[in-house]
Structure formats: C-alpha cells, structure tokens
Amino acid sequence: MANKEITIKDVARLAECSPTTVSRVINNSDHPVSKDTEDKVKAAIKKLNFSPNRIAQGLKSDKSNIIGVIVHDICDSYFAEMVKGIEEFISGHEYIVNIYNTSRSVEKEVHAVNMLKANRADAIVFAGGALMDKEYEQKMYTIIEQLKAQGTILLGITPHPFEINNISLGNKTAAKIVTEHLLENGHRKIAFIDGPKNLYTSFLRREGLKDKLMENGLTLPDELIFDGDFSFEGGRKAALKLMDKIDQITAVLAANDATALGLIWELNNQGIKVPADISVVGIDDLPEAKYSYPPLTTVSLPIYQLGTNIGKYLLENLKEKKNSKFNSIDLKLIKRNSVKDIS
Amino acid sequence: MANKEITIKDVARLAECSPTTVSRVINNSDHPVSKDTEDKVKAAIKKLNFSPNRIAQGLKSDKSNIIGVIVHDICDSYFAEMVKGIEEFISGHEYIVNIYNTSRSVEKEVHAVNMLKANRADAIVFAGGALMDKEYEQKMYTIIEQLKAQGTILLGITPHPFEINNISLGNKTAAKIVTEHLLENGHRKIAFIDGPKNLYTSFLRREGLKDKLMENGLTLPDELIFDGDFSFEGGRKAALKLMDKIDQITAVLAANDATALGLIWELNNQGIKVPADISVVGIDDLPEAKYSYPPLTTVSLPIYQLGTNIGKYLLENLKEKKNSKFNSIDLKLIKRNSVKDIS
C-alpha cells in the first residue's frame, strides 16, 4: 500500500457522478440508478480496475470478513485437511481465512485470540482440542465473553472449557469403536499410546478405551499407557518403550493415526511383525493410513468433510444470519490389516 | 461484531481525558503524556479489556496488516511446512496470515489475488510454482502492476511470469544433483515421473534431468516420461504404467518426494524391489521421506526454513522498510537407501 490507491472518488470523477452513486452501483443497491450512469460507472471501474477497499467497507459495516482458524499444527494432516475444507468453502465467498498455528502453547493460543479480537474477526474456529490448563481457561474466559458481546461467531471443534458452540466429534465414541473391534478379535491385553498430556482430546480418547474395557470387565493398567504427542515421531519413541512390555500385550490403541503410523514403522524396524506379533489400531483415518505396512485399521473421522461443514455453517450464520445448525460427521470403523484375530 | 464494540472513546470517558490522549498512550507516542493520565488510561484500558480496532487503524495508516499466502495444496507437506514457517515468524508480530488454496487452478489463483487486492494486503507470497498458462499471465499482469503501484510487497517462490521479487529455489539444480548421484551409481537408463503439466516447477525439474543427461551424452526419451501430479496417488499410478517398461530402465527420478513415495509404495505392492530391481530418487526431502521402505534418497529443500526466511524478509521489509535481501536456502543431497550402485 502506502502509495496511491484508487478510490471510489477516482471512479466518481471519471464517471462524472458522485461517490454515492458509485457506491450504489458497486453494491447493486435498491436505490435507483439510471442505466446510463450505471454504464458509465461500470466503465470507469473497469478502466481503473477498481476494487472497493474492503477495510473501509468493514469499518463502516462493522464487519472484518476475517475468519480466524486456530490450529495446533498445520503440518499434521488432520489439521491440513480441515483447513483445506474450510478454505474451499470460505475463500470463494470473499472471506479472509486467517490461520494461527499454536503448537498447543497456551501463550500462543491466547495471543491468537487477542489478535483476532483486535482485528474484529467475524468468526473464530477453535479447530484443535481444548488445552487442559487452568491459566488457559482463566485467560480465555474474559476474552471469550467480550467476543461474544461483540457478536463474534465462536465455534469449538471438540468440547472447550468456555461457552461457545462446541461441536462434539465423538472422540470418546471413536476410541470405543476401535476398542470394540479389538475385543471382538479376541484381544484382552491392550496398551494405549497417549496424546499430549494437556489436551482434552487425549483425555477423551483414553476414557473411551477405559470405558469400553470396563464394560467388559477389563482395565487399562497405568504401566500400559505410554507417552505420545500425536506425532509420527512420538509413535516411534513409544514403540521403543513398548518393546519391554511386548509379552504383556496383544494389541495397542494409538491415540491417533500419526502415532499409530510411527509405532508401526518402528515396530517393523525392530523386527516385530504387525499384526502377527501385535495388533495396532489408530483413530482419524488420515489419508496416509492406508499406505502403512500393514495398512492401518482405524476409525474414520472425515476431516475434510468436517472442514466443509464448518465452512458451510460459518457462511450461513455470517451471511444469511439464520441460526443454522451444524452438520455433524459420522464415525466409521475402517478395517484394514493391522489387527489379527486371536479369538 | 455487530453489537457494541468498546472504542477509544469509552476508554477516554473512563480515564477522563480525550481520545487523542488515549491514542497517544496506546501507541507509545513521542508526544508527552503525564504519568498520571497515562496511568489512568492504562487502568481504563485494562478495566475495559480494550484493544484498538485494527481495521480502523489500518484505514488510517493505509496498512491492512494482511499477508496473503497463495498455496497450491495445503495438504501437501511441502506447503504445510512452508506455511508453518511463515506463520511462526509472522503471526507473533501482529500480522494476519491469509491463506488461499488454489489447487493449481488459474481461476482460483486470480480470485485469490483479487481478494488480496481488495483487502489491500500489505504483502503477497506466491508460494507455489507459476502456472504455465497464457490466460493466467494475462489476467495477472494488470493486477500485479496495480498491486505494485499500491506498494504491495510481492514475493514469488520460484520464477513467476510477472515482475515481482522471484526467489529461485534451484529446482533445476536440485534435479541435476540427484541425477548426478544416479549417474555416479552407474545408472544410464533413467525414467522421469513428471509433475503437473501446467506447472513451471515441473518443467524446471525435468529440464535439470535432461541437461545433466545431455552433459553426459545421454537423453531422456519421451516414452520414459510418465505422467504425475506431485501427489502420492500420482506416484502410485505412474508405478503401474512404469511396469511395462521396467526392463528398459534402472532408475527413476520422481519430480517430487510425494510422487517418489507413492511410486515406491506401489512398486513394493507389485513385488518390485527398490532398490534391488530399480532405484528411485525424489526431490524435496519431505519429513516422511525417511520413513518409506526403503528410505528415500532425495535432495533437501529446507522448506520450513524457507518459510521462516520468507517471514523474516517480509517482516523486515514491512516494518523497518529497509530493503533487506532474501536469505536463500541450500540444496543438499540426502543419501538414503533407495539407490543401488550398479557401476
């Protein structure tokens, strides 16, 4: 910017009319404009290749057209797919998709929300699971209240510890579904590779496993819970730790697919056969899940579709103002070849 | 937005001073403000949890703080890494990172640039390779000129067919480096899996291979060029086509790692051993390249670092206004186990 910007006034001058008239033409206003001037204005716009300054429009209309999307890690296929789905739906409709990558840091997430507030974002999507942290909850609380007072649309994917429109993805259910599958295949001694400790999503998936085990009179001993961080690398490290207890288990549920994939890779690397020696399941159904050795049995959370549903929801609530409901997604067990029937 | 927004006036009222004074406090203005009023203003800001409306600030300062990043496919690790690098550097500094996912469509890319122009973006990064398309060039030309007149910082990663600051990534050189490696290992019959036809990057990498072959008195026959699209799936499909000509070649260069990975996967799937039966190399050094079977030999383009370099460049040129230079990245051959020495 900084230099000379073409404004509505320049157009008005060229079309020999007032800025008001130009505005009316731009916005297809109901207010009548003669065909003649309309043509002149359009010609001028074309000639100058003018586009109205949306910043100024935003100031006037009290809308920024900014949609904030707060993500934990854009390099994680899970978030990349979701963002792509959102973008696909949104960017075509003159909204700005503003990404924040928080690496699950409280500080960065608070910063992101503050920025979005300062920029008067029309909507904010908390795309990642909530952080389980008192400081986080406290800091967020007041900002969220204010955002709500300003009329910002707030959407939480997965339950968040503040009152916004929280969409349940069925994390607990997803864990139950794969656990059930393991159980049906005769597995009783099941280990768990955890997600990030401070993440509510990890908690939910862990609970799903525990609940399903409990329903069947089984338990998840603490020593069969291994650290993880939702990443491929985390899965690899877990595999190394898991080796010691390999004779105590027949199957392992990884908190997400990325972890499961890393786990399988390192297990292979260590000469342990999946599923012959040990069965592995994940959660998410990432695109790459079908290309591991063996292909990963998992639960599909159709993330891209979730993204387009988010986009649709946002668009409807921002534009048409009607209080449209969110289309939730379906979970589905995806059987591939990483589970052995030992029953 | 839409409802009641807290403004500088509210703060002024509470602090019993003028909006001007509040503004001075907010901006740490040189203009003197008494310690007493400063404290009162700060207290009021805190009490109201006020943050200045950056849209309004932007209108005044003729800055939007928007940085547009146009990407081909955010689900491609290549772009995800780059965006993460940019974001990491930028979002901490009160800029808005505005993502567009174009799927290499001329229409979408033009739309993205028009949106960015309408939003008076301070900078635009053309993160993906240029599209080779006459219509694209024409449509872009005038917009680019205008953007330049407005003072927008324009950065092209890889050469683009319009005059902006184009950063060469050394695509041609990268292809030469891996080709050289193949040659050193005794390979003479080398196939190529192409990238998207309309992409300049594909062209450059193909040329690199051809040039290096030519230097050694070799050629790349047309029937040894297989279609691809820079994706894992594309690599898989290419593998199936390649099967017919398997006896005519000893090695294959995939236009990028994603392709190479898909290729290797499908080759394995078809019972063809890499590198025993055929050697495979890629370009990019994606994070997942070291986890294929066998781990992929490739050329590293440190993409995340490229992203942070982009962020740094943008920040320096936007804030300090000094005409800082772009830090280019280094290419490096990454030898892993997908190439067999047959010399």
Next chain:
DNA sequence: TTGTAAGCGTTATCAA
C-alpha cells in the same frame, strides 16, 4: 501537557 478537528474510504440518511 491536553484537546479539537479533519480525514482515511466507504455507506446510510436525508434532502433535492
């Protein structure tokens, strides 16, 4: 040290 007023590029209101 403080404040008034004009203006950034738009659009809504009102008048002509």
Next chain:
DNA sequence: TTGATAACGCTTACAA
C-alpha cells in the same frame, strides 16, 4: 434519479 453530509474508530496536525 442524484448528491451532500455525517459517521464508522482511529491518528495526526494544529491549537491551546
């Protein structure tokens, strides 16, 4: 059918 004017929230001369 057209246009002057005020206003959106903020900053920047200019005055006091």
